[in-house]
Amino acid sequence: MATTVKEEFDRIRNTEVWRTIFRSGSGSSNLHRSQAVQQNIFLHLFSVKVRSRALDFSPTWYLGALTLSTFFILIATGILLMFYYHPSVPQAYADMKDLQFVVASGVFLRNLHRWSAHAMVFLVFAHMFKVFYRGAYRPPRQFNWVVGVFLLLITLLLSYTGYLLPWDQLAFWAVTVGSNIAKAVPLMGKQIRFLMLGGNEVNANALLRFYVLHCVILPLAAILLVGVHFWRIRKDGGLYVPEKKKL
Amino acid sequence: MSNVKTQEQTTGEIAKDCDCKDSSRREFFAKVGMGSLIVAAAGTGLFSYEYFSPNVLFESAPIIKAGKPDQFPAGTVTLDAQSGIYLINGPKGFYALGAICTHLGCLTAWKPELDLIACPCHGSRFNRDGVKVAGPAPQPLPWLKVWLAEDGNLMVDRSSPLKEPEYVKV
Numbered sequence: 517m518a519t520t521v522k523e524e525f526d527r528i529r530n531t532e533v534w535r536t537i538f539r540s541g542s543g544s545s546n547l548h549r550s551q552a553v554q555q556n557i558f559l560h561l562f563s564v565k566v567r568s569r570a571l572d573f574s575p576t577w578y579l580g581a582l583t584l585s586t587f588f589i590l591i592a593t594g595i596l597l598m599f600y601y602h603p604s605v606p607q608a609y610a611d612m613k614d615l616q617f618v619v620a621s622g623v624f625l626r627n628l629h630r631w632s633a634h635a636m637v638f639l640v641f642a643h644m645f646k647v648f649y650r651g652a653y654r655p656p657r658q659f660n661w662v663v664g665v666f667l668l669l670i671t672l673l674l675s676y677t678g679y680l681l682p683w684d685q686l687a688f689w690a691v692t693v694g695s696n697i698a699k700a701v702p703l704m705g706k707q708i709r710f711l712m713l714g715g716n717e718v719n720a721n722a723l724l725r726f727y728v729l730h731c732v733i734l735p736l737a738a739i740l741l742v743g744v745h746f747w748r749i750r751k752d753g754g755l756y757v758p759e760k761k762k763l
Numbered sequence: 764m765s766n767v768k769t770q771e772q773t774t775g776e777i778a779k780d781c782d783c784k785d786s787s788r789r790e791f792f793a794k795v796g797m798g799s800l801i802v803a804a805a806g807t808g809l810f811s812y813e814y815f816s817p818n819v820l821f822e823s824a825p826i827i828k829a830g831k832p833d834q835f836p837a838g839t840v841t842l843d844a845q846s847g848i849y850l851i852n853g854p855k856g857f858y859a860l861g862a863i864c865t866h867l868g869c870l871t872a873w874k875p876e877l878d879l880i881a882c883p884c885h886g887s888r889f890n891r892d893g894v895k896v897a898g899p900a901p902q903p904l905p906w907l908k909v910w911l912a913e914d915g916n917l918m919v920d921r922s923s924p925l926k927e928p929e930y931v932k933v
Binding site: 689692693695696697710711714715716717719720721 | 812
């Protein structure tokens with residue numbers, strides 16, 4: 517007698533190995549289901565139960581989830597690009613050109629990274645406008661709004677630091693202009709620019725600093741704050757979903 | 764024995780002398796601990812600032828050799844893009860201008876057909892004396908010190924802008 521897929525899956529879920537990884541085991545009671553969420557390090561950030569209306573398109577337009585998706589694409593493609601990119605002058609430009617013309621699928625990955633970066637900046641803004649105009653930033657969610665503002669800043673800094681890495685004319689002058697804007701900070705503008713560039717001009721030190729910020733420091737900061745951001749959704753009582761108006 | 768004061772008497776006297784509330788041992792150690800953390804944090808900040816400020820830079824020297832005077836015919840404005848300066852052979856003599864736009868640091872270019880120096884980034888324009896004639900630049904282009912070296916080359920110091928125009932006659 518052949519077993520159904522569901523029976524086979526239940527059998528696997530009751531094996532000892534499965535039970536050591538997913539402690540909740542099989543079963544479809546509310547307890548089992550909530551344990552499956554609570555006992556998973558990734559899922560435990562989220563609520564065990566949400567109102568079905570929170571899953572509708574209209575309250576969120578899924579903008580936060582879409583932003584997260586672009587972030588995942590950026591991490592995956594970014595790591596792959598790092599296998600061919602040297603953050604040195606003038607090798608960086610040649611590596612970028614190699615990715616376009618020599619490396620298999622290089623142009624696809626580079627363009628995917630670039631377009632996802634543009635999309636992420638757009639989606640972050642769209643997400644914030646949506647949250648703002650729905651009033652979802654109001655208590656008790658005001659802290660999560662502030663976390664979101666920091667995530668916006670990190671997104672913009674990621675975008676800005678990544679802009680230098682191709683080491684072409686556009687990148688060079690954009691960062692020249694940007695670092696001179698930073699110089700306009702009162703009192704310590706010059707020091708800020710010097711620390712940013714690791715010198716007085718946009719050069720090898722600046723490229724290396726922007727590379728480390730782009731590939732290590734800012735992504736780690738973003739991952740940390742994204743974790744807080746999602747966890748706070750649960751702690752603040754789930755997504756903001758007003759009662760449906762009675763017609 | 765009569766000279767030895769008990770702990771109670773001592774703390775009592777101090778409290779009387781300074782007219783303030785005496786802190787307990789626990790509060791004292793908490794303050795010492797917090798204070799040392801603040802010192803450590805400040806030290807970390809200072810060391811970080813020092814660490815991230817390079818002590819040796821591999822950037823071009825401020826004084827540059829522009830070339831022999833006869834390389835610059837009368838009435839011409841010559842851009843040296845590598846060092847970011849203009850060398851101008853004007854009616855009163857040779858002088859040099861910084862070629863970096865005072866707005867946001869882009870390299871400007873000489874437009875002979877307009878008789879103007881133009882910045883490609885945000886449209887600032889300067890005349891051949893460095894005076895701004897259009898655009899967002901807040902300052903004129905700086906005048907740089909020029910002199911004739913013993914080997915016959917014109918030298919330019921990019922580090923110290925001049926307050927008053929100076930010309931070098933050759």
